[in-house]
Amino acid sequence: MARPRRPARLTPFAALLPMALTAIVAYIGCALWTLRVSFTSSRTFASSQYVGLAQYERLFDNERWVLSLHNLALYGVLFIAACLVIGCLLAIFIDQNVTGEGVLRTIFLYPYAMSFVATGLVWQWMLTPGQGFPFDWIVDQDMVIYTVVIATVWQAAGLVMAMVLAGLRGVDPDLWKAARLDGIPAWRVYVSIVLPLLAPTLATVTLLLSTTVVKLFDAVVAMTQGGPGTASEVPAKFIMDHLFLRSNIGLASAGAMVMLAPVLAMLVPYAYARSRRVNR
C-alpha cells in the first residue's frame, strides 16, 4: 500500500473529462448559446444586436411555423396513441402462449431496426397515388400528416410491443390464478389490473415516443419533404431550413428554444416522479 495516493484520486476526474466536456460544453453551453442567439437579430452569422423577444413574435406570426406546431401536436397525439394501442395489443396477444412467438416478435420489431429515411421512402413509394392503395392521402394537403403517422407507427410500434411484453412476463403468476378462481374474464384482468401494474413501463415508453415526436425530421424529409406545399411541415424541419437554407439563425434559434419547452415540461415531472420512487 505504499502507492502514492494522489494520482489514484485524480485519475477518475481525468477519466470523466470527456463526459464533463460533453455535458457542460456541448449540451449546456450550446443550449445557452442558442438561447442567446434567439434574442438577437442574427441572420447569416450570429450578431450581438439584441432585439428582445422580437424573434419569438416573428416566429408566431409565421404561418409556416404555426402550421408546423399544429402538425406536430396532431402527429404526436396520433403517433403515441396508435403505438401504445397497437403495441399493447400485440404484446397481449403474443402473451397468450402462442406457438411461433419468436418469429412473431422478430416480425413486429424489425421495422425498428430501419432508419426513418428508409421507412419514409418505402411508404412514399407504397402510398404513391395509383399504385397499391386506393387513396391519395400523400398528395392531399389535409391528409398527408396521417401518412407520416402510418409510416412511423409501423416503424416504432414494435418497440412498445417488446417493452410491454417484457413487463407482462414480470407480472406475478399468482395474480392470474386468483383472477381465474374468481372467474374474472381475461380482458378485464388486463384492463383493470395488469395494464395499471405496467404504468411505469408505459410511462417510460411514452417518454421515449415523445422524444421521437419532438425530433421528427428524417421521416418527413424522406417521405414528403414537408409537402405538398407546406402541408406536412414540422418544427424540426422549419428550424433546419432557417438555419441552413434561409440564413435566419435568430428565428431558427427562437424556434429551437420553443421546441425545448415541451421537452422540459415532460422531463421534469418524469424525473421528479422517478426520484420520489427511488427515495421511498
Next chain:
Amino acid sequence: MKVARVGIYAFLFSAALCFLLPLYVMLVTSVKSMDEIRQGSLFALPLALTFEPWRQAWSAVCTGAACEGVRAGFWNSVAIAIPSTIIPILLGAVNGYALSFWKPRGANVLFAVLLAGAFIPLQVMIYPLVRLLAAGGIFGSLPGIVLVHTIFGMPLLTLLFRNYYAGVPHELFQAARIDGGGFWRIFLQVMLPMSTPILVVAAIMQLTGVWNDYILGLVFAGREHLPMTVQLNNVINTTTGTRLYNVNMAATILTALVPLALYFLSGRWFVRGIAAGAVKG
C-alpha cells in the same frame, strides 16, 4: 375456447402480414422492370426477375452530382460507423466504470445533465456545434462527424455501462483495490474482460444508431463523407427526370441492409439493448 384461440392467431397473423408488407413491396419492386411496375400492381409478384436495378442502385445511380451509385455512401457510412462505434463505447465504458466504482465528487450531477441532454432536440445544439467544429477546423470532416456521434451517443452508452457495472459485486472492486490496482489497471484487467455482454449490446445499439442517422451526417459529414442515408435520400428526392422506382427500392434495401442484418442475426441482443437503454432512460 377454441374460437378464442382461432381469433388470437387470426389477429397475430394478419398483423404480421401488415408489418411484413413494406418489406415485401420493397423486395418485389426492386426486381421488376420499370415496364412491369407501370403496368402491374404494387403487390404482384414479378413476372420476370431482373437484378439490373440492384446493379444500378449499387454502382450507377446518380446521388446528386456524381452517378456512381450508393456504394460511395456505403463506404462513407462504414468509415463513419467504425470509429463512431468504437470510440463512444470505450468512453461510455470508462464513464460507467468511474461512475459506478470511483464515484468522484459531482460526477452524478454531470451524469444527470448528460442524461437530460439525450432528450434535448438536436436543433437546440446543432448550430453552435457547427461553429465550434468550424473553429476547431474539423467541420465537414471525418473526425468532425465522429466527434459529433461521440457527443450524442454518450448518454445512452454511459447509462448502459453504469447500469451494468452497478450489478457487479462491489467486493470484487475492493479486492482489486487492496491488491494495489489503480484506476486503469482495474478497468483494463478486471472490468473490461467481464463486460462482453454489455459491449455486444452497446455495439449493436450504437452501430444501428450511427448507420441510421440522417441529420448529423447531413450537417456535419461534409460533401466528401456523406453517409448512405443522405445519399439515398438524394437519389430518390432530389434527382430530376423519370423516377426509377425499382432502382430506388433496391437502393433503399441496400441502405437498410446493415442494421436489418444486425437485427436478424442478433435479435435477442437487440431487444436487450432496447430494454437496457429504456429501463432507466
